[in-house]
Amino acid sequence: MGDVNGALDAVRRNWDRRARDYNRFYRRFSADRRDAWRTACEKIVPALRPGGAGPLDVLDVGTGTGFLSTLLAELGHRVTAVDPSATMLGYAREEAERRGVDVSFRECGAHDVEDLASTFDLVTARYVLWTLPAPVRATAAWSRVLRPGGAVLIADSTWHTWRGDGRRLLASLRPGGDHGFAWRLLRDYVRIGRATPNWKGLTPQRAQAILAAGGFRRGERFDDLLPEFARPVGEGFFITGARVR
Structure with a gap:
């Protein structure tokens, strides 16, 4: 795939640039949608960790x-949160403080989690797997930081299709629309699209294959636990979890 380190740096720079807009979006995220995610996690985590009593x-x-x-911390879990973007982490720390929860934030890429020198019961990756230049390398690293019986929880989607992007483009041209959408779509493709093998997004089958190659068992689907109104715009949204082999 070329220079993975160069690709990782391109992805990090992209999210640094987008952090402000991303933070603004989630500050406007409705309480009922966040509550729906919380309710789903309350059901999914015990299903992935049967017999794993208490905080994880x-x-x-x-x-x-x-x-x-922050949502998982509210549920009582001990959370370490990593991101390669220092700008994103700055907003994340503000969010944790605003919600009054304790989260340990570390600047670290998805491929480098073994550098944390810690082990975990659960790895979560919400809308992350599709962005990774070397997804199997990353999931293999995740499997190695999990304790016996540990699991991974993934949420992702097929983000870019002709039909989906066409709908968003048309919406951006309407009065009050996001007129910069078309430019950002082209810009992001130039910056990271050619560096990431799953830039258009992931199907559940592709995600399962990546997890299997990284050391996880066949997973199970949980997307039915999140109501439609709380899901992202796009096609093929899914939530899947798998236990480490």
């Missing part, structure tokens, strides 16, 4: 502005 040690990979890491 969770590693939230690619935490972004802290949506999932």
